[in-house]
Amino acid sequence: MSSPRTTWPHVLVAVRALLVMTVLCGIAYPLLVTGLARAMPARADGSLVTDADGAVVGSSLLGQSFTDADGAALPQYVQSRPSAAGDGYDAAASSGSNLGPENPDLVAAIEERRAAVADLEGVDPADVPVDALTASASGLDPHISPEYADLQVARVARERGLSAVEVRAVIADATTGPDLGVLGQESVNVLEVNVALDRLAG
Amino acid sequence: MAGWLAAAQVLAVLVVLAALHRPLGDWMAHVYTSATDLRVERGLYRLIGVDSRSEQTWRSYVRSLLAFSLVSVLLVYLLQRVQTWLPWDLGLPAVGQHLSFNTAVSFVTNTNWQSYSPDVTLGYTVQALGLAVQNVVSAAVGMAVAVALVRGFARRRTGTVGNFWVDLTRGVIRILLPLSVLAAVVLIAGGVIQNWAGSTDVTTLAGGTQSIPGGPVASQEAVKLLGTNGGGFFNANSAHPFENPSGWVSAFQVVLMLAIPVSLPRTFGRMVGSARQGYAILGAMAAIFLVSLTLLTVVEMRGAGTAPELAGGAMEGKEQRFGIAATTLFGSVSTLTSTGAVNGMHDSFTALGGLFPLLNMMFGEVAPGGVGSGLYGMLVLAVLAVFVGGLMVGRTPEYLGKKLGPREIKLASLYILVTPALVLVGTALSFAIPAVRADVEATSIWNPGVHGFTEVLYAFTSAANNNGSAFAGLTANTPWFNSALGVAMLLGRFVPIVLVLALAGSLAAQDKAPATAGTLPTHRPQFVGLLVGVTVVVTALTYFPVLALGPLAEGL
Numbered sequence: 001m002s003s004p005r006t007t008w009p010h011v012l013v014a015v016r017a018l019l020v021m022t023v024l025c026g027i028a029y030p031l032l033v034t035g036l037a038r039a040m041p042a043r044a045d046g047s048l049v050t051d052a053d054g055a056v057v058g059s060s061l062l063g064q065s066f067t068d069a070d071g072a073a074l075p076q077y078v079q080s081r082p083s084a085a086g087d088g089y090d091a092a093a094s095s096g097s098n099l100g101p102e103n104p105d106l107v108a109a110i111e112e113r114r115a116a117v118a119d120l121e122g123v124d125p126a127d128v129p130v131d132a133l134t135a136s137a138s139g140l141d142p143h144i145s146p147e148y149a150d151l152q153v154a155r156v157a158r159e160r161g162l163s164a165v166e167v168r169a170v171i172a173d174a175t176t177g178p179d180l181g182v183l184g185q186e187s188v189n190v191l192e193v194n195v196a197l198d199r200l201a202g
Numbered sequence: 203m204a205g206w207l208a209a210a211q212v213l214a215v216l217v218v219l220a221a222l223h224r225p226l227g228d229w230m231a232h233v234y235t236s237a238t239d240l241r242v243e244r245g246l247y248r249l250i251g252v253d254s255r256s257e258q259t260w261r262s263y264v265r266s267l268l269a270f271s272l273v274s275v276l277l278v279y280l281l282q283r284v285q286t287w288l289p290w291d292l293g294l295p296a297v298g299q300h301l302s303f304n305t306a307v308s309f310v311t312n313t314n315w316q317s318y319s320p321d322v323t324l325g326y327t328v329q330a331l332g333l334a335v336q337n338v339v340s341a342a343v344g345m346a347v348a349v350a351l352v353r354g355f356a357r358r359r360t361g362t363v364g365n366f367w368v369d370l371t372r373g374v375i376r377i378l379l380p381l382s383v384l385a386a387v388v389l390i391a392g393g394v395i396q397n398w399a400g401s402t403d404v405t406t407l408a409g410g411t412q413s414i415p416g417g418p419v420a421s422q423e424a425v426k427l428l429g430t431n432g433g434g435f436f437n438a439n440s441a442h443p444f445e446n447p448s449g450w451v452s453a454f455q456v457v458l459m460l461a462i463p464v465s466l467p468r469t470f471g472r473m474v475g476s477a478r479q480g481y482a483i484l485g486a487m488a489a490i491f492l493v494s495l496t497l498l499t500v501v502e503m504r505g506a507g508t509a510p511e512l513a514g515g516a517m518e519g520k521e522q523r524f525g526i527a528a529t530t531l532f533g534s535v536s537t538l539t540s541t542g543a544v545n546g547m548h549d550s551f552t553a554l555g556g557l558f559p560l561l562n563m564m565f566g567e568v569a570p571g572g573v574g575s576g577l578y579g580m581l582v583l584a585v586l587a588v589f590v591g592g593l594m595v596g597r598t599p600e601y602l603g604k605k606l607g608p609r610e611i612k613l614a615s616l617y618i619l620v621t622p623a624l625v626l627v628g629t630a631l632s633f634a635i636p637a638v639r640a641d642v643e644a645t646s647i648w649n650p651g652v653h654g655f656t657e658v659l660y661a662f663t664s665a666a667n668n669n670g671s672a673f674a675g676l677t678a679n680t681p682w683f684n685s686a687l688g689v690a691m692l693l694g695r696f697v698p699i700v701l702v703l704a705l706a707g708s709l710a711a712q713d714k715a716p717a718t719a720g721t722l723p724t725h726r727p728q729f730v731g732l733l734v735g736v737t738v739v740v741t742a743l744t745y746f747p748v749l750a751l752g753p754l755a756e757g758l
Contacts, residue, residue, distance in 0.1 A: 010262075010269035017250045017367060018273050018339075021374065025338040025425075026331040029379060033386045033421035037396035044396045046414055046444065048404075056404050059414050061393055061443035064406045074408055081522065085438075092321055092401065092413045094438035096519040096547035098675030100556075100653035101507030102756060110513045130515040131522050137441030137529075137546045143522035177449050177523060182210040184449015185525035194407050 049191060052199050058191050063142040065089045066194060073120055076159040077197070078144070078152050078171075080190045081131050082113055085139025096137040110134070121151050143187035146175060160201060170196045208499055208527030211453065215531070218457050219464050226461060227468025227480070233376045234349045234369065235473060246371055257362035260707025263350060264700055266366035267343060271310050271696065274339065278306035278332040282324070291325035292400060300684035307688045309336035311695035312344055312572060314426070314433030314542055314670035315661075315687060317678040321437050326398060326417060333433060334422050338382070341429030341462075342373030344574030347699050348466060351578045352473045354706030355602045358714045363706045377462070378429060385424035385458055392454070393447035396420040419444055427458035430572040432542030432670040440532065440545040441521055452528050452545055459541045463487075463570035466577040474602055478725035483580055486733040490569035495534040498558035502526050506757070507552045516555065519547030530555075533671075537562035540572025542670025549649065549657065549673040553757030556673065560660055560753065563667045564745045565737055566621060572668065578702045580733075584724070585614045585705075587736040591722045591729075600721055603714035613705045620697045622744045624666035624690045629659050629748065631686070638682050646683060648675030656752035661687060666694035 037044035047060045058064050065088045066077035073079050083089045084097040099106035110133045117132050118125040129147040149171045157167045174192040178184045239247065239254050247254045258266065281288070282297035282305060297305070301318055308315045309332070318324070324333070346369035353363050390396050399416035406412050419435045423445055426433060436442040446452050464484065471480020503526050505516040520529045529546035536543050537559040548559050562569070568579040585601055589611050592599030599606040633639050633655075647654035657673040664671055665687040672678070678687065723729060 007265050007269060010265045011273065013251055013266070013367065014269040014273040017270060017370070018277060018335075020246055020249050021339050022277070022331055022335050025374065025379065026335040029338070029382065030330050030334060030418045030421040033383060033390075033424075034396055034398065034418060036383070036387050037390050037420065040390050043393050044390050044420070045399065046395050046397075046402075046416065047393055047447075048402075048414070051407070056402070057407050058404055058412055059443075061447050062412070062414060063443075064408065064412060065410060066408045067410075068408070069410075077408065089412065091415060093319070094321060094436050094442045095319075096438065096441065096550060096674070098547055098549040098648055098673070099509070099518065100549060100649040100675070100756075101509050101516070101518075101552050102651065102653060103509065103649050106509040106518060106550075107512060110509060130513050130517045133513040134515075134518040134520075136521050137519045137544070137550075138436075138438035138443060138521060140438070140443055141521050141523075142443055145522055178207070179448060179450035179453075180214070182207055182214060183453045184523050184528050185207075187523045191407070198407065 049195055051195060057195065060189060060192055061142055062091050062140045063089050064191055066190070075120070075155055077194045078149060078156055078190050081141050081144055082109070082133070082135040083139040083141070084135040089140060091140060094138045094140050096139060097135045121155055123151060127151065142189055142191060144190055146186055146188055149188040149193070156197065160197060162200065166200070167197070170200070204503060204527065211527055212495065212531060215453055215456050215460070219460055222461060223465040223468055227465035228472060230377060230465060230469040231472035233372050234469070240375065243371055243375055247367070250367060252365070252367040254365065254368050256365060258365050259361050260350070260363050260703045263363055263366045264703050267346070267699065268696065270370070271343065274310045274336060275306045278309055278336060279303060281328050281332040282306070285325060285328055288325065288327040290327045290398065294323065294325050297323060300681050301679055304684035304688045307691050308670065309333050309431070309433060310340055311668050311691045312340035312429070312431060312540065312575070313665060313668040313691045313695070314431045315665055315672070315691065316433055316670070317684055317687070319437040320435060321415065329422065329435065330418060334425065337422065337425040337429050337431045337433070338374055338378050339370065341378055341425070341431065341573045342370050344572055345373045345377070345462070346370055346574065347702055348574035348577040351581055351702050351706040352470050354709035355604060356474045357710045358712065360710050363703065363710050378425065381428055381461070382421070382424040385428060386420040388454060389420045389423055389451065392451035394420040394423055394451070395444045415444065424458070426543060427455050427541065428462060430459060430463065430539045430541040432536065434543065440543045441547070446545055449523055449528060452524055452532060455543070456532055456535050459535050459539050459543070460570065462573045463539050463576045466574065470577060476725065479602065482725045482730050483577070483584065484570070485727070485730040486737070487568065487570040487576070487580060489730065489734050490565060490737065491538055494538060494558055494562055494569070495531065498534050498555060499527060499530040501558070502530050502552055502555045505552060506554065510552055516552050519550030521546065533559055534562065537669060537671055538567065538569045538571070540567045540575055540668050542664060544671055547674060548660070548671060549675045553653070553753055556656060557749065557753035557757065559671060560663055560749070561741070563663045563669045565741050566618070567667050567669060568737060575668065582614045582617045582702065582705070583737050584733055585610060586618070587729070587733045588722055588724065590736055591732055595720070597720050600715055601724060603717065604709045604712050605715060609708050610705060613701050613708070617698050617701045618740055621666045621694050624694050625659070625662045626748060628662035628666065628686055628690050632658050632682070641680060641682060645680055646677045648677065652752055652755045656756065659748060659752050662690055665690040668695050
């Protein structure tokens with residue numbers, strides 16, 4: 001094909017080219033990567049977490065709600081951040097709130113959350129850290145800040161009949177970052193903490 | 203303390219890129235100039251039915267490119283319309299007409315604007331056969347156009363600018379696919395999922411149920427970033443932990459977005475026979491990049507605004523594992539390239555924080571811009587900068603030995619008018635047509651006040667510049683936005699491409715004029731400054747009034 005002046009021959013070539021590219025990029029490429037992924041099945045399948053009985057209870061990468069059916073916090077568990085995914089931590093509907101900095105709904109939500117967390121933990125409202133007051137981008141944030149985790153130690157220890165030292169040790173085990181000292185920031189994986197706490201009790 | 207950590211994080215990314223851009227840039231120059239085909243490529247050319255030795259005029263190159271893109275739009279549209287009959291549809295229904303049109307155009311134009319929520323709209327077959335394919339080939343198309351323009355500068359007295367099918371095939375086979383496979387493996391090691399398992403229902407610790415999604419995410423994620431596409435497998439995009447599980451993965455994704463765009467100036471330098479010309483272009487890109495990133499990070503860390511001040515920081519719409527600095531780095535890179543992926547929600551940025559992603563796109567995404575589109579955008583601005591420089595000293599402007607006559611300057615001027623016209627007309631029409639305005643205000647806008655206006659402005663800026671990020675509170679899945687943004691994406695992609703290829707053709711036809719004492723040197727800091735100045739002035743003059751109505755009104 002040497003530079004035809006009409007468009008039709010280009011279209012025929014284009015159809016064949018697209019079919020070839022579809023096989024290459026749409027079938028061969030993802031299947032090759034899927035094959036390579038079998039070398040790391042735990043990660044490729046979603047970093048699933050099991051409880052003491054071996055039942056899958058979630059993914060260490062996806063946050064969960066630790067609330068009862070009415071949405072009230074279960075006091076024996078470390079609590080996650082607020083979530084805008086569905087009714088909260090709906091992994092089939094990841095989403096942030098997308099509320100802007102001047103949105104009155106967001107302002108009201110922050111005030112409400114501050115009062116609720118302060119009440120649950122029995123602390124001064126001014127001591128509630130920012131991640132406890134704000135919804136994450138994904139609505140599935142598996143982490144909280146070390147400050148928010150620390151704030152919950154006394155309550156969780158009391159509810160479980162553990163010492164604060166024991167709870168802090170569990171939290172320290174589930175604390176990571178920043179990677180290489182600078183990438184991202186220090187975070188506590190809430191599901192990992194709660195699974196470990198249940199195992200202690202088990 | 204936090205400021206130093208933020209700077210160290212940027213430095214880490216820059217060090218990796220500094221090491222990467224030379225080998226990658228040289229490799230790409232080799233790929234696009236080599237006279238030999240790989241065995242697999244010869245097979246593909248036979249299947250496609252092209253002679254890899256034949257060269258095309260710019261007009262023929264345009265026809266091939268447009269034909270390929272047209273056929274692509276039709277296929278992606280069709281796949282969505284018949285989704286229920288496809289395997290792995292996850293039980294999802296066929297996609298409606300307007301949305302299918304918008305999504306097909308979006309992925310073919312390398313925009314990856316998503317009016318839909320992927321979690322509940324598209325099955326694996328459409329994602330793989332439709333969207334993933336376009337993630338690769340639309341990136342290769344962008345690179346092909348950039349290379350054709352560079353050939354225009356490098357060649358003399360020729361009627362041709364290359365062969366579109368060869369450029370497309372080589373870009374896919376030798377650059378995008380190998381890098382994507384490597385990147386996907388690294389992403390999986392970091393926790394990004396790659397399976398075809400559908401979703402798994404589990405009983406959570408608290409006794410509720412959670413439906414854990416599956417999918418071929420890593421393969422899509424790798425090319426989403428490498429090809430500066432940006433369309434997420436999940437609604438939350440790179441904020442979703444299955445797309446972007448940790449701080450180091452996020453930094454790796456930033457490197458992937460920048461890898462090809464920052465290496466292409468090196469490719470350009472090699473192909474025109476002077477690496478310093480490439481570094482001047484890269485210098486202008488880097489200057490804009492660093493200033494914009496720094497300002498966004500400072501503004502977000504200050505956390506001005508009613509809600510951020512009440513909460514004690516701008517963490518609404520940000521993930522704990524990233525924090526503010528890793529979110530502003532990702533957001534800046536995503537909008538300074540043409541990626542449009544997000545690891546935090548731009549709609550919830552502080553008012554002045556939201557200004558920078560907008561501004562980054564309004565620069566025309568040239569710092570360093572999308573794969574290919576960033577380089578050709580910056581070269582068009584370089585042509586204008588040389589012209590402005592020539593006006594100052596009263597000489598016929600030349601760039602790389604090519605005279606910039608009326609035809610070249612007309613093409614470059616038209617190029618920089620296209621996207622602003624689309625952005626401003628599209629935004630204006632959304633509020634000027636009474637029926638549309640009523641629908642936009644009632645259905646689409648999410649946040650009240652000027653922030654809602656900014657959502658609409660952001661949508662058209664993103665579409666016309668083929669970015670794809672959003673102030674995502676906007677409900678764009680309406681007939682108006684699906685159609686208007688679809689048209690903006692189409693014209694914003696292909697009108698500039700035709701102008702660039704016309705410019706390539708007219709440059710390639712010229713002989714090279716030897717440099718004289720009066721020639722403006724284009725490899726020195728002085729020219730870098732001039733280029734940055736032209737870029738900023740063109741953008742500021744065009745967009746200042748509309749920015750004053752949106753983020754400036756909210757933030758000042």
